[in-house]
Amino acid sequence: MPAKNKAVFLDRDGVLNREMGDYVCRFEDFHILDNFQTLKTLQDRGYLLLVATNQGGLAKGWYNEDELAKMHAHLKETYRSHGIEIKDIFYCPHHPDFTGECNCRKPKPGLLLQGIEKYNLDPSLSYFIGDRERDIEAATAAGVKGILIDSDQPLNEILDLIA
Numbered sequence: 001m002p003a004k005n006k007a008v009f010l011d012r013d014g015v016l017n018r019e020m021g022d023y024v025c026r027f028e029d030f031h032i033l034d035n036f037q038t039l040k041t042l043q044d045r046g047y048l049l050l051v052a053t054n055q056g057g058l059a060k061g062w063y064n065e066d067e068l069a070k071m072h073a074h075l076k077e078t079y080r081s082h083g084i085e086i087k088d089i090f091y092c093p094h095h096p097d098f099t100g101e102c103n104c105r106k107p108k109p110g111l112l113l114q115g116i117e118k119y120n121l122d123p124s125l126s127y128f129i130g131d132r133e134r135d136i137e138a139a140t141a142a143g144v145k146g147i148l149i150d151s152d153q154p155l156n157e158i159l160d161l162i163a
């Protein structure tokens with residue numbers, strides 16, 4: 001059996017970029033928080049960095065896949081300029097009021113399970129950092145350790161919690 005990988009999953013809004021109401025809909029509102037040093041440290045410790053985010057605004061038609069892809073390209077590019085690779089971004093495009101129930105909208109663990117499968121992760125060595133209870137619920141359901149932070153809180157305080 002080849003050794004499995006480990007990852008830190010990150011919620012997007014409130015962890016990587018500033019929280020703006022329910023969803024960040026516009027490129028201009030996309031403000032990336034200065035957590036570069038912390039993420040670099042996690043990367044140096046051998047963790048893949050993956051994003052797991054609910055994007056129900058897609059189901060509501062508040063923005064489309066193209067606009068979301070642009071925001072995510074910008075996110076990755078900004079991190080890359082700081083020497084950080086965001087390996088993948090998993091998002092749920094659904095919303096129960098518009099598209100019915102799905103398996104990926106947090107607190108469901110679907111986004112994390114996709115990451116575990118795609119990158120051959122050992123969930124017990126992996127983490128999910130989020131700013132809502134639903135992130136922690138998703139983590140627990142996927143067998144990953146959840147770390148709850150306050151929205152927009154600097155991430156450096158969590159480094160002690162991660163091996």
Ligand SMILES: [Zn+2]
Binds near residue numbers: 094102103104105
């Ligand atoms: Zn979904």
